[in-house]
Amino acid sequence: MPESNSLPTTGTSIRPITGAAPSTEGRPRHLRPVWFVLLLLIPCLALTLYYYQYGVLTESSGGSLVPSTSYAFVLLLINLDLIGLVVLTLLLSRNLIKAYFERRHRLVGSGFRAKLVAAFIGFSLIPTVLLAFVASRVVDKAVDVWFSDQIDHVMRDSFEVAKMHHAGHMTVAVNSARAISQEIFREDLMAPTQRDLLIAAMARARADHNVAGVEIYSAKMETLTKALAPEVPGQVIDLPIGQLVLQVINTKQEMTSVQEASNGRLIRAGVPILSSANRSEVDGVVVVDSYLPESLLAKMEGIGQRYAEYKQMRAMKNPIKAGAYLFVAVVTVMILFGATWFGFYVARSITVPIQRLAQATEAIAQGDLDVHIEAKATDEIGTLVESFNRMTADLRAGKAEIESANESLRRSNVEIERRRAYTQTVVDTIAAGLLSIDRQGRITTFNPSAERILGIWGDRVGNRAANEVFKEFKLDLFQTAYDRMLADQRDTLSLEGQVEAQGKVLTIGLSCSRMKDEAGRDLGFVLVFEDLTDLIKAQKAAAWQEVAQRIAHEIKNPLTPIQLSAQRLRKKYFEQAPDFDRIFDEGTQVIVNEVGSLKNMVDEFSKFARMPAPQMAEGSLHDVLREVIALYQGAHKDVEFLADFDEVLPSVRFDREQIKRVLVNLFNNGVQAMNQKGRLWVTTRYDGKRRRAVVSVADEGTGISSEDHEKLFMPYFSRKRTGTGLGLAISRRIITDHEGQIYAANNQPRGTVFTFELPV
Known part of the structure; x- marks a missing residue:
């Protein structure tokens, strides 16, 4: 019987978990030649059966006394099979001899091993030998039946019948x-x-x-x-x-x-x-x-082919019997060998796990958690080994989780620092000024562009209260935006105004947004602003140049008929024309009408140029809309006014007269586009997310062409023969002063819809 650390072990062993090479202590060294011999013997047995059945029996020809190549190869394979069986027998004898000497030396567990192996050999020997004897007799009888004279007569008669049929x-x-x-x-x-x-x-x-x-x-x-x-x-x-x-x-x-x-x-x-x-x-x-x-x-x-094969197989009757006897013998030896080997395996599966548990416990006591006992047993010993493995796995997992948490925290810190550096680089390099305020109302960010625009160094405002900084540096526009964001609970706000900085008055465009985290919690505000002074100057210069060109064009239109009427009057006067009175009346009437047109145009321009600041007051847009609708319903009987008001629309701060003027301009455009006949839709809607009051006026007139869409709100642009081109420009100016927006689009299926929005 081999010692405990060299017995066959398939049930229990100790191995490290990590990449360290597994220890060879306790590995069954004699199993290597056993498995090696088995890996060679099993294919040899399979090849022997295959070539014997499909090589020797099919290649042998009747009457030939010379063995075929397959027959010689089968003999070689049979010799290899015998050699393998002899080697396995020697290995088995080696185990039995070791078991005998271990029993004599009274080693721990040797008596139990010896009894268990003897029991397996005894229980398997008697039925195996009996089975081998019965199988041999059955094989002998079966071969005699297969190659009996009756079967030979049947095969020969079938062959003769086939020949006679042909x-x-x-x-x-x-x-x-x-x-x-x-x-x-x-x-x-x-x-x-x-x-x-x-x-x-x-x-x-x-x-x-x-x-x-x-x-x-x-x-x-x-x-x-x-x-x-x-x-x-x-x-x-x-x-x-x-x-x-x-x-x-x-x-x-x-x-x-x-x-x-x-x-x-x-x-x-x-x-x-x-x-x-x-x-x-x-x-x-x-x-x-x-x-x-x-x-x-x-x-x-x-x-015919089956009859020829049968004659060849009948000639190999004795070799077939010998092969069958050999196969039964091999199976018998394999059963005995398996029973003996299984006895050693079961004995080892009971005694060795205790020794492995002791070794593993000692390793864990020394701080080595990378130990695992492999066990395939399902009895109490297997349960004990599994519990021990779960304990070491929990200890190892706890240690790994701590190490992983430390590594994850380190990576998170590196990633946060990288993102912070990247964000700081973006903030420092953008051309717009950026100012952020946290939830406590303190300024946390003031980028270099903000320092350049406002002429204030960042170290003078950093980590200070925003209200205190705005008051100290007279940043009233910033204070107004901050107060309105707090009061109205807005998410965004855009303002434009003037700020005095570095001894100059700057026009600042300011956008304020509320910062929130992924959970929707409020983190404060970020204010982004730009210096629009030069841009506004350029825009004003371009706008007034456009206005001057259009005024010159509009003045030339009435001057031409005035000049022609005066020239006609002068000619008729010197000619002493008999119809001079009629010509005089017509000419002077033309001059009076064109001068009146010039006066109306100048008056409209004066109103546009001297537009007063809106007088804001809390009120209802619906009241103004009903008033304008009632005014137009009385004057235009062929126009149907359809109103659809949103009842949840709250009150709005606006200049009543200026908004009324915007509505009159939009109603006039709609009625004239429909030639005083059709339907006009007036709707209101409350956009709660953007906190905007939305008013739409739609008609079913001729609509807007694509080339006129961009010029619609420019001064002195009109497609109407009697229009001044200032109505929509004035409307846009009023809505802009109310911090709103106005835009136009084509109505479906035809017509135009004008929409303006006012902040609530």
Whole structure:
């Protein structure tokens, strides 16, 4: 019996968890040659059976006394099998001898091992030997039955029947050809005048003789008629026949031929037709076809092949018996070997795990948690080993979680620092000024662009209260935006105003946004601002240049009829024209009308240029809308006004007169676009998310062309013959002063819709 650390172990072993090389202590060294021999022996046994069945039995030919190559290879494999069995027996004997000496030296567990192995050998030896004896007798009886004289007679008779069937087809074809030849000779059907009768007679003869085809050829090898069975494939009937006909004509003897096709075999019998005038001459040839289908041929050939294989196997009767006895012997030895080896395995699975647990406990006590005991047992010892492994796994997992948490925290800190540096770089390099305020109202960020625009150094405002900084540096625009964001609970706000910085008055465009985290919690505000002074100057210069050009154009329009009327009056006056009074009245009327148009245009421009600041007051937009609708309903009877008001719209701060003027301009545009007849829709809507009051005025007029869309709100742009082009420009100015927006779009299916928004 081998010592405890060298017994076969498949149930329990200790191995490290990490990448360290596993210890070889306790590994069963003798199992390596055992498994090596088994890996060689099992394929050898399989190859022996395979080559014996498919090599020796199929290659051996009856009557040959020289063994085949496969037979020699099988002998080699049998020798290898015997050598493997001898080696396994030696290895088994080695274990038994070790068990005997361990028992004599009274090693721990050796007595239990010896008894368990002896019990397994005893329990397996008697039934195995009995099974081997019975199997040998059964094999001997079975082989004798397989190769008995009765089976030999059956196989030989089947082969003879197949041969006789083939010969029968040949006989039928020859006899049919003879009978048809005699019928043709007797009835003198070869005469040219009997051709139709010949064709009909051959069709009848084919059916009477039940053959595949009847073909008649003249002495000059001309085809006179063919009567073919429809079930015979065309490619079989089309096989060449000229050689057979020629031989029959030349030899004046009966001839047969067998022709192979891909889907069957064609048997042909050719018989000469004697001449009625001279019986030594031949008038033609009768060819009768007999068809053997492929399925029938396959069965006939299979019978012949099986009979040949059976004769070869019968010659190997004694070697087959020897091989069967050898196989039974090998199985018997393998069973005994397996029982003995399983006894060693079970004994070891009981005694070794305790030793492994002690070793593993000692390793854990020394701080090594990378220990795992592999156990496949399902009894109490297996449960104990699994509990121990779970304990070490929990300790190892706790240690790994702590290390992973430390590593994750380190990576998070690195990532946070990287993002902070990246964000700080973006903040420092953007051209717009940026100022952030935390939830406590203290300034946390003041970038270099903000320092440049406002002329304030960041260290003077950093970490100070925003209200204190805005008051100290007179940043009233920033204070207003901050107060409104706090009071109205807004998420965004955009303002434009003037700020005094570095001794200059700057026009600042300011956008304020509320910062929130992923959970929606408020983090403070961020204010982004730009210096718009130069931009606004350029825009104003461009706008006034455009206005001047349009005013010049609009003034030229009435000056032309004034000049023409004055020239006409002067001409009629010097000519002393008899209709001077009428011409004078018309000319002066034109001048008065055009001067009035000029005056209206100048008045509108004055209003646009001197637009007063809005007087803001809390009020209802719906009241103003109802007032304007009532005014237009009385003046335009052919226009239907459809109102749809949002009842949840809250009150709005606005200048009542200026908003009323915007509505009048929009209503005028809609009524004129519909030629004083149609429907006008007026709707209101409250956008709670953006905190905006939305008013829409839609008509079903001609709509807006794509080229006019961009110019719609520019001063002195109008497509109406009597328009000044200032109505929509004034409306846009009013809405902009109210911090709102106005825009236009095409209505569906036709018309225009004007929409303006006011902050709530």
